[in-house]
Amino acid sequence: MTMPPAVDLPEPKLLLLFEALHRTHSVTRAAAALGQEQPTVSVWLAKLRKRFGDPLFVRTPDGMQPTPRADALAAPIHAALERLRTLAGGAAPSFDAATSQRAFRMLMTDAAHVTMLPRLLAHLRDAAPGVELDVDAISPTTPQALAAGRADLAVGFLPSLPGGFYQQALFTQDFVCLVNAAHPRIRGTLSRRHYREEAHVALALEGTGHGVVERALARHRIQRRVRLRLPGFLGLATIVAATDLIATVPRQIGETLVSQAALRLCACPVRIPAYVVRQHWHARYHDDPAHRWLRGACATLFRAP
Numbered sequence: 673m674t675m676p677p678a679v680d681l682p683e684p685k686l687l688l689l690f691e692a693l694h695r696t697h698s699v700t701r702a703a704a705a706l707g708q709e710q711p712t713v714s715v716w717l718a719k720l721r722k723r724f725g726d727p728l729f730v731r732t733p734d735g736m737q738p739t740p741r742a743d744a745l746a747a748p749i750h751a752a753l754e755r756l757r758t759l760a761g762g763a764a765p766s767f768d769a770a771t772s773q774r775a776f777r778m779l780m781t782d783a784a785h786v787t788m789l790p791r792l793l794a795h796l797r798d799a800a801p802g803v804e805l806d807v808d809a810i811s812p813t814t815p816q817a818l819a820a821g822r823a824d825l826a827v828g829f830l831p832s833l834p835g836g837f838y839q840q841a842l843f844t845q846d847f848v849c850l851v852n853a854a855h856p857r858i859r860g861t862l863s864r865r866h867y868r869e870e871a872h873v874a875l876a877l878e879g880t881g882h883g884v885v886e887r888a889l890a891r892h893r894i895q896r897r898v899r900l901r902l903p904g905f906l907g908l909a910t911i912v913a914a915t916d917l918i919a920t921v922p923r924q925i926g927e928t929l930v931s932q933a934a935l936r937l938c939a940c941p942v943r944i945p946a947y948v949v950r951q952h953w954h955a956r957y958h959d960d961p962a963h964r965w966l967r968g969a970c971a972t973l974f975r976a977p
Contacts, residue, residue, distance in 0.1 A: 691753060693736055
């Protein structure tokens with residue numbers, strides 16, 4: 673019987689390095705995760721590059737970014753390591769939050785930076801003091817980032833994820849309106865007439881339900897007089913407090929911004945459906961102990977009773 677040709681696979685330690693680099697985008701953090709000195713990891717990386725005939729990870733201002741070849745290798749290498757872990761003992765390595773030097777990457781909105789991130793950081797400080805958190809924005813490439821392991825979790829409103837993802841509901845958000853506390857024409861209740869006639873600032877930000885607002889206004893045949901469009905919530909409180917513009921925002925960020933500037937929170941005069949904020953992750957990492965710990969922390973901190 674003719675035997676199949678031998679396959680020249682890289683050593684498991686090199687595959688582990690690839691996985692750690694693809695997750696952390698840092699030679700230093702990858703070395704810490706593997707319990708190795710940085711010079712050793714640099715030697716391993718040189719072997720990986722020679723083995724695959726590709727740089728694999730290129731230094732940029734945003735860290736060691738994978739090449740297209742590395743992105744293509746990420747899934748099969750992760751699958752190979754999972755099989756090796758199963759053969760070695762039936763389970764992935766355990767995760768000790770108190771001693772871990774793991775770097776997690778989360779995708780969320782800039783509103784969550786104000787409303788959620790401080791609580792999460794306080795929890796990490798107490799429960800996982802060595803853990804590093806890298807936060808980036810939710811974007812149209814979020815599904816690819818989660819699937820490739822370039823992000824661990826995405827927290828927000830992502831109604832159109834393809835198959836292969838898990839999600840967990842955290843809390844429900846409805847919408848409110850923010851106006852200048854000294855608005856010359858809106859003294860009491862914000863009426864539908866005010867909403868139609870006054871100028872608005874609109875926010876087009878992935879993960880915040882802005883599409884829910886636009887669809888609701890279209891159903892009610894209300895066309896806002898938008899005078900300013902922003903890609904995020906940075907500066908929104910200052911802008912509304914210094915102008916006559918109305919901002920329609922999720923309640924959680926609205927209640928937070930009111931405490932920071934001369935603003936007034938008003939009930940939205942147009943019925944806009946609420947949406948559910950969820951945490952999302954790819955099935956490839958569902959059973960990873962570190963992922964389970966991070967998801968559990970988010971659920972404990974933010975999930976509604």
